[in-house]
Amino acid sequence: MVQETLLVSDERCLEHDPGYAHPESPGRLLAICDELRRRPIPGTRWERPREATREELERIHHRSYVEEMLALAGRRVQLDPDTATSPATIPAALLAAGAAIEAVSDVVDGQARNAFVLVRPPGHHAEPDRAMGFCLFNNVAIAAAHARAVLGCRRVLIVDWDVHHGNGTQTAFYDRDDVLFFSTHRLPFYPDTGALTEAGRGRGEGFTVNVPMPAGLGDGDYAAVFRELLVPIADAFRPELVLVSAGFDPHHHDPLGGMGVTPAGFAGLCQIVQDVAIRHAAGRLVLVLEGGYDLRGLAVSAWACTRVLTGERPPPPPPPGPLGRAVLAEAAAFHRRWWPV
Numbered sequence: 001m002v003q004e005t006l007l008v009s010d011e012r013c014l015e016h017d018p019g020y021a022h023p024e025s026p027g028r029l030l031a032i033c034d035e036l037r038r039r040p041i042p043g044t045r046w047e048r049p050r051e052a053t054r055e056e057l058e059r060i061h062h063r064s065y066v067e068e069m070l071a072l073a074g075r076r077v078q079l080d081p082d083t084a085t086s087p088a089t090i091p092a093a094l095l096a097a098g099a100a101i102e103a104v105s106d107v108v109d110g111q112a113r114n115a116f117v118l119v120r121p122p123g124h125h126a127e128p129d130r131a132m133g134f135c136l137f138n139n140v141a142i143a144a145a146h147a148r149a150v151l152g153c154r155r156v157l158i159v160d161w162d163v164h165h166g167n168g169t170q171t172a173f174y175d176r177d178d179v180l181f182f183s184t185h186r187l188p189f190y191p192d193t194g195a196l197t198e199a200g201r202g203r204g205e206g207f208t209v210n211v212p213m214p215a216g217l218g219d220g221d222y223a224a225v226f227r228e229l230l231v232p233i234a235d236a237f238r239p240e241l242v243l244v245s246a247g248f249d250p251h252h253h254d255p256l257g258g259m260g261v262t263p264a265g266f267a268g269l270c271q272i273v274q275d276v277a278i279r280h281a282a283g284r285l286v287l288v289l290e291g292g293y294d295l296r297g298l299a300v301s302a303w304a305c306t307r308v309l310t311g312e313r314p315p316p317p318p319p320p321g322p323l324g325r326a327v328l329a330e331a332a333a334f335h336r337r338w339w340p341v
Contacts, residue, residue: 003113004045005309006106008099009033013119015088022084023256023293024134029120032289035299036306043310045112049099049119051091052142056101059145060138060172062129069093069136079131093121093136100143103286108151108241114274114285114309116246116302122290124166124245125191133164133191140245140288141172144179147241154178157239157281159230159273160185161222161266162247162290163257165194165210169245175204180237182230184222186250186258187212196334206338209233211331214323215258219265221324222250223317226272229331233339234276242277242285244270248292248301256293263297267304267314274308285309 014026036044057066073090096119103115123140125133140158147153156179160166165185170193173179185194200208211225234242248266250259270287277285287305292298308314320328332341 003110004043005306006103006112006115007036007044007046007118007306008049008103008115009046009118010048010095010099012088012095013092016092016121017086017088018084018134024121027295028292028298029118031295031299032118032302035303039303041306041310044306047102049095049102051094052097052101052137056142056146057097057137059149060128060141065129069131083131083134083136089121089136095119096121096123097137097139097142100139100286100288101146104143104147104241104243105151107284107286108147108153113283114277115287116306116309117286117288118302119289123288124160124162124169124290125164126168127171135168138168138172140243141169143286143288144243148178153240155180155237155239157182157234157237157242157276158245159242160245160247161250161269162245163249163254163259164190164247164291166245167191167193170194170198170208173204174200174208175202177203177207180207180209180233180239182209182233184211184213184225186215196331209335211327213327216260217324217327218252218260219262219268220318220320221327222261222265223268223272224320224324225328225331226269228328229335229341231272231276232341233335234280236339238280239276240281240284242273242281244273244285244287245290246287246305247290248298251292251294251297251301253294253297254292263301263304264314265317266301267308268317270305270308271314
């Protein structure tokens with residue numbers, strides 16, 4: 001049987017309304033889905049998800065926090081200055097977490113070649129006991145925990161290329177050596193976490209790899225960090241599943257990000273990560289949508305990554321600039337104590 005790339009989404013995720021003129025608007029998901037339907041990519045298949053269960057949520061989030069969030073169903077509540085619920089938010093958040101779980105299950109079981117989870121609200125800022133940064137449940141972390149607890153994956157790699165640090169994902173696995181968290185992000189920047197020296201604790205020391213980046217870095221800088229830092233670390237870790245927190249706010253037109261990545265640049269990062277998955281994890285790769293607030297840039301970048309998932313190889317990136325080389329050199333020098341970089 002020819003395996004297809006699974007696109008997991010649900011129109012009910014559009015009903016989450018964080019408020020007037022909020023950057024994390026339903027238009028983000030609409031833009032991506034419209035682009036993928038306007039320019040359909042052979043080898044893709046759409047699927048609707050189920051809601052995540054309490055048990056699945058509680059592998060990452062505290063029981064009291066899950067109960068608090070579920071009690072907000074049907075209500076409009078401001079959780080912090082950036083994060084709000086509307087009457088349809090909790091069902092959308094349960095579907096978003098469930099979509100990540102279903103995608104991972106289908107990919108690990110061989111029902112799909114790989115997958116792209118196109119949902120909202122996003123998840124990577126959600127802490128075990130706290131909603132923040134537009135996020136309620138940590139979709140990618142919940143999927144990783146499911147892969148470990150249910151699907152028999154002994155080692156999971158999470159790559160986060162969102163412009164904002166995935167503080168919630170880092171917290172969830174900070175003291176573990178079975179989930180390796182690798183993040184490129186702008187710093188100083190919201191949420192003001194993800195310093196180079198944040199590298200894990202106890203058994204997890206070395207299994208959090210943060211690469212803080214100054215504003216303005218582009219395709220060649222990101223590609224160099226992925227090729228020369230992520231790849232050797234992943235080759236030593238040998239993941240059995242690769243997940244990506246795919247935020248497209250490093251796009252050069254993004255109103256929040258301040259970075260210089262193009263759609264071709266995102267495709268190049270996707271190719272590097274896919275090559276890691278092919279080499280170590282039988283190709284088992286799942287992208288989970290996070291940020292990205294320029295609608296056209298978001299849609300085209302997600303489309304370009306989907307083309308890579310179905311087998312299209314992007315053009316080679318340009319070389320890194322001096323600032324990108326300096327970032328890479330500093331990160332490599334720090335992480336060399338744990339990894340062959």
